[in-house]
Amino acid sequence: MLLEQLKIELKIYLRQPLYLLFSVVMPAVSFAMFGSIYGDASYGGLDFFAAYIPGFCVIILFATGVFNVANQVVTEREHGIYKRLSATPVSMVRVMCVVIAKVFLVSVASFILVLLLAYFVFHITLPAPWAFIPAFLGTVLIALAFGFAFGALFNKAVNFSVVGMAIFTPMILLSDATLPLSIMPGYLRAIAQVNPLYRLNLLLRGAWNPEAHLVSGGTLMASIGILLLLLAVTSTAALLRWKSPK
Secondary structure (H helix, E strand, O other), X not given: OHHHHHHHHHHHHHOOHHHHXXXXXXXXXXXXXXXHHXXXXXXXXXXXXXXXXXXXXXXXXXXXXXXXXXXXXXXXXXXXHHHHHOOOOOOHHXXXXXXXXXXXXXXXXXXXXXXXXHHHOOOOOOOXXXXXXXXXXXXXXXXXXXXXXXXXXXXXXXXXXXXXXXXXXXXXXXXXXXXXXXXXXXHHHHHHOOOHHHHHHHHHHHHHOHHHOOOOHHHHHHHHHHHHHHHHHHHXXXXXXXXXXX
16 A cells, blocks of 8 residues: 555656756756866865765755655645545555655665766765765655655745745755855855754765764764754744644
8 A cells, every 4th residue: 555655656756847857857967067077176175076975965855855845745735635634544654654755765766866977977986885875864864854844834835935945045055065155254154054954964974984084073963963953943833833723
């Protein structure tokens, strides 16, 4: 039964080219383009690939785990799907498990595509797959949690679109996954410290090659703490909003 639901979810996903473009195609194309231009450059003491493969993974996490999941939750809630499901034997846990499985599959597929490009085009391999792969899978779960929580804050898809774009655009710009944070003014770098995408980027960058100490242990612990705090605040607000009368 779960597999059948998962097949349906994947078919629906593949019929929405915009989602597929942003979550699978765009990270791979952007990686190939930037890698061909800046592949020999260094960034803050890191080579391009050590700095930006984690960054492209953050874009994947945002597109699949945060934006797409939040949009799906808002749309299905607005259409009354969850209310109708509550009157059937189908549990919400099963529905959410299918969404989680779908996001995992799409995220891993996009991640593998980036790694294949890195290996066959730029001859780059993972220095520490034993650290980076579990870290990536863990950050998928964190991104999913943010996606579910953020989606639960809204009853209308139009409201989500307006507020989401206003919030998500600076989140991407201040994630250090697109524009280098080092070239930005001090006040923007300060704001970035509480940006969950920036903190996810630091975690993945640290896991890229732990023995090289690309990110200090203190920074990694601070990132985990900030992510947990932001997740707790967002989840609490989402729970209160979900239970409040419309």
